[in-house]
Amino acid sequence: MLKQLILENWKSFAYAELPLSPFTVIVGTNASGKSNLVEAFILLKRLVSGNTIDASLAGDKTLTPIRGGIDWAALKPEREFTLKVLVDGEGNQVDYLYSVNVDTKPDAEILAEKIIYREYQRDKTKVVFERDIISGYIDSHDYKDIILKISTLYKNARWTLPNHHKSILNYFKNTYILDNITEVNLIISSLEKIFVLNPVPERMRGYSPISKTLDSDGSNIAGVIAGLSTRVRDEVEETLCEYAQGLPAGNIVKVWAERIGRLGGDAMLYCEEEWTHGQIQEIDARSMSDGTLRFLAIMTALLTIPRHSRLIIEDVDSGLHPSRAELLARMLLELGRQREINILVTTHNPALLDAFGMEIVPSVVVVHRDVNTGESKLTRLKDIENLPKLMVSGALGQLTTEGAIEDSLAANRIQDSR
Numbered sequence: 001m002l003k004q005l006i007l008e009n010w011k012s013f014a015y016a017e018l019p020l021s022p023f024t025v026i027v028g029t030n031a032s033g034k035s036n037l038v039e040a041f042i043l044l045k046r047l048v049s050g051n052t053i054d055a056s057l058a059g060d061k062t063l064t065p066i067r068g069g070i071d072w073a074a075l076k077p078e079r080e081f082t083l084k085v086l087v088d089g090e091g092n093q094v095d096y097l098y099s100v101n102v103d104t105k106p107d108a109e110i111l112a113e114k115i116i117y118r119e120y121q122r123d124k125t126k127v128v129f130e131r132d133i134i135s136g137y138i139d140s141h142d143y144k145d146i147i148l149k150i151s152t153l154y155k156n157a158r159w160t161l162p163n164h165h166k167s168i169l170n171y172f173k174n175t176y177i178l179d180n181i182t183e184v185n186l187i188i189s190s191l192e193k194i195f196v197l198n199p200v201p202e203r204m205r206g207y208s209p210i211s212k213t214l215d216s217d218g219s220n221i222a223g224v225i226a227g228l229s230t231r232v233r234d235e236v237e238e239t240l241c242e243y244a245q246g247l248p249a250g251n252i253v254k255v256w257a258e259r260i261g262r263l264g265g266d267a268m269l270y271c272e273e274e275w276t277h278g279q280i281q282e283i284d285a286r287s288m289s290d291g292t293l294r295f296l297a298i299m300t301a302l303l304t305i306p307r308h309s310r311l312i313i314e315d316v317d318s319g320l321h322p323s324r325a326e327l328l329a330r331m332l333l334e335l336g337r338q339r340e341i342n343i344l345v346t347t348h349n350p351a352l353l354d355a356f357g358m359e360i361v362p363s364v365v366v367v368h369r370d371v372n373t374g375e376s377k378l379t380r381l382k383d384i385e386n387l388p389k390l391m392v393s394g395a396l397g398q399l400t401t402e403g404a405i406e407d408s409l410a411a412n413r414i415q416d417s418r
């Protein structure tokens with residue numbers, strides 16, 4: 001599992017560590033840096049999937065650009081940034097730190113990549129693998145033979161792009177030797193399992209092709225559900241219905257997807273609503289409410305992405321009435337646990353924070369802009385000095401609406417700098 005994300009000179013962050021729990025909640029006011037944080041995950045996933053650093057940042061035919069493209073990737077006025085992830089090894093005694101260092105000027109290129117192994121009990125660390133573009137150095141302590149094979153491959157394979165535009169992890173992945181390198185495998189699989197969902201109801205209203213995986217905008221929700229085997233589809237539709245029933249004031253009595261057309265290559269999403277007792281109205285996705293569609297997309301992601309994925313959803317409660325916060329919280333916690341999906345959500349909604357309950361406090365992270373430097377900072381809610389005092393005056397959610405947390409953090413920083 002991913003345990004931590006570390007940002008150095010990434011967008012509005014000069015240095016920040018984001019601890020990751022199975023269920024992580026990020027709160028922060030507008031422009032505090034929540035989306036910047038999420039974009040770091042997007043970039044890492046793109047790199048490990050074999051995209052060039054240019055395309056990963058600036059976008060291409062298939063990738064949407066990361067906001068601001070290459071120009072706004074590094075903290076102004078810096079030109080380099082580094083992203084690091086800490087990944088759990090076997091047991092809890094070992095972990096691996098992967099880092100990638102990128103230059104953005106004049107063009108985007110990967111300057112260095114490194115994997116470090118750490119063993120806690122013996123207080124031992126070792127470089128598993130290191131690559132430095134400037135010196136042209138690629139080395140590994142334990143895997144000299146493998147590195148030799150890879151560097152030979154580099155020369156012989158005539159990669160269509162210069163190698164400093166792609167992550168070395170992808171080259172490892174594409175060679176038959178990967179099976180032998182557990183640590184590289186672990187890092188690749190945990191980054192590949194990042195799934196950022198940003199449901200766009202408008203795109204979920206049409207027919208969609210039968211698909212294996214949900215698109216990040218949820219647009220092929222019908223195609224994904226209809227494409228499941230009958231047994232799994234029945235289960236998924238039943239779960240969708242179970243939670244969706246709590247959504248409107250009336251009743252959603254059934255949710256399902258159906259193949260359409262002669263060849264059945266497309267699908268449409270339907271539901272049955274019962275507004276007055278005994279009168280059932282069948283509707284298709286074209287007339288479903290935005291809130292319902294977003295809710296169904298989130299559930300479909302939780303029910304269909306691979307186990308142990310890290311599902312990331314920004315403004316998870318957007319489009320949902322505050323009175324449905326409890327239902328959303330329960331659904332995320334229950335389905336996440338059932339399917340062993342790690343979740344990261346950002347939210348502004350005080351009702352949602354309260355609905356998660358006090359057990360969530362250890363995994364809430366606050367993003368705010370430092371009053372002195374303007375940089376984004378991350379603080380665990382539980383590490384905020386006067387949290388107990390703040391809590392006395394209101395519920396968790398209320399604290400975030402009134403900006404009391406940010407005020408308290410700002411006050412501390414001003415004191416620190418004196």
Ligand SMILES: Nc1ncnc2c1ncn2[C@@H]1O[C@H](COP(=O)(O)OP(=O)(O)O)[C@@H](O)[C@H]1O
Nearest residue numbers: 011012030031032033034035036072074075076
């Ligand atoms: N390269 C950069 N250097 C400094 N600040 C940046 C950079 N890129 C973005 N920002 C700042 O980040 C802020 C937007 O952060 P964002 O993550 O969208 O906020 P949120 O999602 O919390 O509303 C803007 O104020 C913008 O100026």
Ligand SMILES: [Mg+2]
Nearest residue numbers: 034035036314
């Ligand atoms: Mg945002």
